[in-house]
Amino acid sequence: xxxxxxxxxxxxxxxxxxxxxxxxxxxxxxxxxxxxxxxxxxxxxxxxxxxxxxxxxxxxxxxxxxxxxxxxxxxxxxxxxxxxxxxxxxxxxxxxxxxxxxxxxxxxxxxxxxxxxxxxx
Amino acid sequence: xxxxxxxxxxxxxxxxxxxxxxxxxxxxxxxxxxxxxxxxxxxxxxxxxxxxxxxxxxxxxxxxxxxxxxxxxxxxxxxxxxxxxxxxxxxxxxxxxxxxxxxxxxxxxx
Numbered sequence: 001x002x003x004x005x006x007x008x009x010x011x012x013x014x015x016x017x018x019x020x021x022x023x024x025x026x027x028x029x030x031x032x033x034x035x036x037x038x039x040x041x042x043x044x045x046x047x048x049x050x051x052x053x054x055x056x057x058x059x060x061x062x063x064x065x066x067x068x069x070x071x072x073x074x075x076x077x078x079x080x081x082x083x084x085x086x087x088x089x090x091x092x093x094x095x096x097x098x099x100x101x102x103x104x105x106x107x108x109x110x111x112x113x114x115x116x117x118x119x120x121x
Numbered sequence: 122x123x124x125x126x127x128x129x130x131x132x133x134x135x136x137x138x139x140x141x142x143x144x145x146x147x148x149x150x151x152x153x154x155x156x157x158x159x160x161x162x163x164x165x166x167x168x169x170x171x172x173x174x175x176x177x178x179x180x181x182x183x184x185x186x187x188x189x190x191x192x193x194x195x196x197x198x199x200x201x202x203x204x205x206x207x208x209x210x211x212x213x214x215x216x217x218x219x220x221x222x223x224x225x226x227x228x229x230x231x
Contacts, residue, residue, distance in 0.1 A: 035220070037166075037220075037222075044123065044207075044209065044222060044223075044224045044225040045158075045160075045166065045209050045211075045222045045225070046222065047211075047219055047220045047221065047222060049219075050219060050220070059218045059219045060219070061217075061219060062217075095165060095166070100156070100168070100171055105213075106213060107154075107156045107171070107211050107212070107213060107220050108156075108158075108166075108168075108211070108220065109168050109171070110168070111165045111166050111167070111168075112165065113165050114165055
């Protein structure tokens with residue numbers, strides 16, 4: 001069955017960097033776009049970034065553009081989120097999700113359990 | 122301020138039918154399909170409805186979705202206590218070039 005497992009969260013000081021990883025299994029990873037979506041404590045869902053199945057297309061929410069970079073390694077079935085210049089309002093549970101539609105950029109389908117990022121001095 | 126607008130709360134008694142609305146615009150709901158997600162307390166979101174009205178395997182037919190113009194709705198019939206959750210709508214936005222979510226609706230079963 002489809003499984004995505006996030007890792008790499010933790011406590012980091014404002015202005016510092018962190019890299020999240022998402023290991024996928026149970027489907028043909030190289031055929032699906034992958035998303036990162038976050039949820040601040042007590043708040044709703046906020047889409048962060050998406051990368052196409054082949055890594056050639058990447059799109060970001062305005063709130064993270066220029067600071068976050070999404071990438072993938074199809075040989076390792078893993079997607080990454082490099083987060084730089086972190087701010088307090090980046091504090092959230094970060095979910096990785098497999099896209100619903102093969103070869104297309106669409107909406108998240110299967111979600112992981114999330115990894116918590118806390119930005120605090 | 123979310124791009125898609127949902128009521129912050131909804132409620133019903135066991136056995137009742139409740140609907141949750143999701144309002145968007147020309148760049149999202151009008152021209153793209155809508156998904157609904159259920160987030161039970163303390164858990165990750167789960168896909169409930171995709172492509173406006175399709176249910177993934179395992180989702181009971183008590184849950185149904187519809188779309189008209191720039192709005193979508195989620196209906197839950199035969200309400201049960203374990204339907205208590207947050208529900209989110211989402212659609213691709215052609216202007217923002219990415220998915221947009223509603224602010225979420227907290228469903229309480231009285």
